[in-house]
Amino acid sequence: MNVPAFRRAATAAASACVVAIGIMTAPEAAAAPDTAPAQGCYHRDGYPPGGGRNIGGSPPKYKWDHTPYVGARYVSCGRTVTLYYGGYTTHTTHYNVRWTQPGSHGWKQGELRAGARMKWEMPAGYGDYNFMVQACNRGGFGQRSNCTNWSPQLYLNAR
Numbered sequence: 001m002n003v004p005a006f007r008r009a010a011t012a013a014a015s016a017c018v019v020a021i022g023i024m025t026a027p028e029a030a031a032a033p034d035t036a037p038a039q040g041c042y043h044r045d046g047y048p049p050g051g052g053r054n055i056g057g058s059p060p061k062y063k064w065d066h067t068p069y070v071g072a073r074y075v076s077c078g079r080t081v082t083l084y085y086g087g088y089t090t091h092t093t094h095y096n097v098r099w100t101q102p103g104s105h106g107w108k109q110g111e112l113r114a115g116a117r118m119k120w121e122m123p124a125g126y127g128d129y130n131f132m133v134q135a136c137n138r139g140g141f142g143q144r145s146n147c148t149n150w151s152p153q154l155y156l157n158a159r
Contacts, residue, residue, distance in 0.1 A: 044157055046072030046131065052152030062152045063087065068095065068135045070151040074124055074158040081124040081158060086117045088135035088148070096134045096147060102127025102158075129156040 045059035052062035061071035061084060071084040085095055092114040098107045102125045112120055114135070131154045136147040 041075065041077035043076065044074045046070075046129070046154035046156035048152035049155050050153055057084075059084065062154065064149065064152060067149050067151045068133050070131055070133050070154055072129065072131055072154050072156045074129075074156055079124045079158075080121050081129055081156065083120045083122075083131055083133075084118070085112070085120070085133040085151070086115060089115070091137045092135045093138040093145075094136050096136055098132045098150070100128075100130045101125065102129070124158045126159050127157075129158060130154065131156070 043059075047060070048062045052064060055061050055063055055069055057071060059071045059073040061069040063069040068085055069087045073082050073084075074080070075082070083097065083099075085097070094114050095112045095118070096109060097112050097120070098109045100107055107130075112118065112133075132150045132152070134147045134150050136145040138145050
């Protein structure tokens with residue numbers, strides 16, 4: 001299974017401490033989230049409590065005009081969360097993702113690879129997750145990336 005690489009964003013804390021940029025690969029899921037769960041297993045799909053247009057699919061994917069889509073699914077047997085994102089191919093070099101997970105304080109932000117229909121899997125602890133994505137075109141040397149607005153925020157309960 002091809003698992004997208006994840007690049008952690010550098011952040012500066014108030015104490016002027018800087019976190020270095022690193023590469024992390026999400027582990028593979030034990031069960032394929034695109035298939036029906038095994039007997040005794042279940043899945044839960046994310047939804048946007050603040051609204052968003054449902055463009056369909058399994059799990060359902062949501063977007064605003066001029067943003068990428070985002071969908072998420074928790075599978076109990078593999079205890080994995082899979083984030084589905086995409087919808088942009090022209091001039092997109094990467095996607096930014098923001099998420100919260102159980103036990104974290106505040107939002108984390110990172111970079112995911114680009115493509116039309118992408119997914120990112122991670123092991124899931126029990127609790128609440130939130131996700132948002134945006135499509136970006138990396139700027140030249142010394143220039144900022146040009147990005148879309150953020151997708152709708154998805155909420156996913158992994159219990």
